Amino acid sequence: MARSLGRLFKGFHRLATLSPLKTLCHPQTGFSVRTTSERTLVQALSLPFFSKPRDFSLPNSSWGPEMMRMYEHYNSQCEVETEGGEKQRGPWRRLPSYNRIIKYATGGLYLSKIIQSKARLFTRNIRDTGAAFEYVLFINSEEKKCVCILQAGHLLEGPPGHVHGGAIATMIDTVLGTHATYLSGPVMTANLNINYRSPIPLGSTVLLESSLDKKEGRKTLLLCKVTSTDGSKLHTETTALFLSISISNLLLGG
Amino acid sequence: MARSLGRLFKGFHRLATLSPLKTLCHPQTGFSVRTTSERTLVQALSLPFFSKPRDFSLPNSSWGPEMMRMYEHYNSQCEVETEGGEKQRGPWRRLPSYNRIIKYATGGLYLSKIIQSKARLFTRNIRDTGAAFEYVLFINSEEKKCVCILQAGHLLEGPPGHVHGGAIATMIDTVLGTHATYLSGPVMTANLNINYRSPIPLGSTVLLESSLDKKEGRKTLLLCKVTSTDGSKLHTETTALFLSISISNLLLGG
Numbered sequence: 001m002a003r004s005l006g007r008l009f010k011g012f013h014r015l016a017t018l019s020p021l022k023t024l025c026h027p028q029t030g031f032s033v034r035t036t037s038e039r040t041l042v043q044a045l046s047l048p049f050f051s052k053p054r055d056f057s058l059p060n061s062s063w064g065p066e067m068m069r070m071y072e073h074y075n076s077q078c079e080v081e082t083e084g085g086e087k088q089r090g091p092w093r094r095l096p097s098y099n100r101i102i103k104y105a106t107g108g109l110y111l112s113k114i115i116q117s118k119a120r121l122f123t124r125n126i127r128d129t130g131a132a133f134e135y136v137l138f139i140n141s142e143e144k145k146c147v148c149i150l151q152a153g154h155l156l157e158g159p160p161g162h163v164h165g166g167a168i169a170t171m172i173d174t175v176l177g178t179h180a181t182y183l184s185g186p187v188m189t190a191n192l193n194i195n196y197r198s199p200i201p202l203g204s205t206v207l208l209e210s211s212l213d214k215k216e217g218r219k220t221l222l223l224c225k226v227t228s229t230d231g232s233k234l235h236t237e238t239t240a241l242f243l244s245i246s247i248s249n250l251l252l253g254g
Numbered sequence: 255m256a257r258s259l260g261r262l263f264k265g266f267h268r269l270a271t272l273s274p275l276k277t278l279c280h281p282q283t284g285f286s287v288r289t290t291s292e293r294t295l296v297q298a299l300s301l302p303f304f305s306k307p308r309d310f311s312l313p314n315s316s317w318g319p320e321m322m323r324m325y326e327h328y329n330s331q332c333e334v335e336t337e338g339g340e341k342q343r344g345p346w347r348r349l350p351s352y353n354r355i356i357k358y359a360t361g362g363l364y365l366s367k368i369i370q371s372k373a374r375l376f377t378r379n380i381r382d383t384g385a386a387f388e389y390v391l392f393i394n395s396e397e398k399k400c401v402c403i404l405q406a407g408h409l410l411e412g413p414p415g416h417v418h419g420g421a422i423a424t425m426i427d428t429v430l431g432t433h434a435t436y437l438s439g440p441v442m443t444a445n446l447n448i449n450y451r452s453p454i455p456l457g458s459t460v461l462l463e464s465s466l467d468k469k470e471g472r473k474t475l476l477l478c479k480v481t482s483t484d485g486s487k488l489h490t491e492t493t494a495l496f497l498s499i500s501i502s503n504l505l506l507g508g
Contacts, residue, residue, distance in 0.1 A: 122418035164376035170420025
């Protein structure tokens with residue numbers, strides 16, 4: 001997949017030259033990872049249009065008690081108080097989430113303008129809050145870990161009353177892709193090897209935990225478990241490989 | 255996943271006793287596979303409500319020329335004419351597709367009535383035709399093959415202008431799950447090992463081809479390639495394992 005990326009991102013060039021980028025972004029997640037600037041990739045690439053995108057990772061009325069409890073558990077560790085009463089950055093950081101990677105990607109010859117203008121991130125393509133994927137990611141730089149709290153809505157059905165295996169794979173790809181980007185810069189998914197252990201009931205809240213296995217050259221290998229929020233029930237286990245792509249490839253199609 | 259299935263399908267029991275079932279159905283696909291009766295699982299389990307579900311595998315106005323061309327290629331081989339001018343069943347068969355597995359699954363203790371009544375199959379959860387997954391499956395009993403023609407809509411975005419890796423995984427699980435069910439009866443996904451080779455542009459039509467690797471006891475192992483419709487471009491390669499579950503487990507929760 002990574003080999004074809006030069007062509008894939010050629011459409012970024014013109015926009016990128018308008019506004020020097022200071023962020024990295026996994027192409028399948030819609031999450032941006034701040035490097036030296038607070039501005040996100042989405043914001044930078046949306047400059048000509050000035051609309052502020054909605055951050056889908058913040059609580060809304062569809063979040064149930066378990067989703068809120070887990071959110072508060074991690075969010076409370078994003079900023080901690082020192083003994084002197086000062087506030088400082090904690091071990092975890094919440095990652096914002098948007099429903100577009102970029103508003104105007106040319107995408108080469110094959111994309112119509114209708115598709116370009118209407119395209120939405122797969123995990124954020126349903127307007128009704130609570131109906132599909134409700135999720136938020138937190139990252140821990142020191143421990144090289146990333147967690148995702150997922151509340152699975154009723155439009156994700158596979159087996160009756162339970163979440164589709166593809167919807168689970170989608171969240172795994174999203175979480176691991178974000179984590180790999182954070183660890184290694186721009187990447188593309190090369191392999192997902194998912195073992196399904198027990199089904200996830202629709203409407204339930206689960207935890208996805210990603211950890212670094214190893215880095216070797218262009219390769220970033222990650223592990224992921226999907227469990228109940230208390231960790232007692234294992235739903236899936238995954239190994240994954242992501243391949244780094246150069247920032248010049250990403251931005252200039254070189 | 256299969257181990258938890260007894261509990262998962264307990265809700266089927268009462269309905270199943272109302273109408274003896276003659277069909278098998280992969281829980282993640284919404285496709286039913288005829289065995290001795292023409293009635294589908296969906297129809298059988300919807301008996302008390304008498305509404306005829308929409309078959310999503312039939313052409314609609316969003317299907318582009320390539321989707322239609324491929325559909326006609328396989329559909330024309332579903333019924334063939336003999337030398338004597340009689341029509342008879344051909345090597346391929348189109349599989350119908352619905353947006354629910356079952357209308358009233360109890361799902362045990364954890365599902366609210368709202369979730370039960372609103373639940374929709376993940377691959378058919380968007381009302382706008384052409385916006386997400388447009389697909390149709392054909393099966394070839396003799397060659398033990400299954401193909402899926404997929405037109406990927408603008409709401410499946412991952413990398414800008416391209417299909418999300420999770421959306422690809424979703425279709426792979428759907429196609430292989432259907433094929434495994436056809437070959438082995440009721441199954442659950444146990445493993446998906448997906449290698450991503452090149453991205454799929456949004457709006458394009460691709461072919462998913464599933465073939466049987468081997469059967470060993472409860473295990474059905476399948477292979478899947480996702481390619482351009484002319485087969486010249488390889489997008490993904492997958493191996494998958496499905497585990498058989500007994501029909502009594504499926505229907506009676508035994």
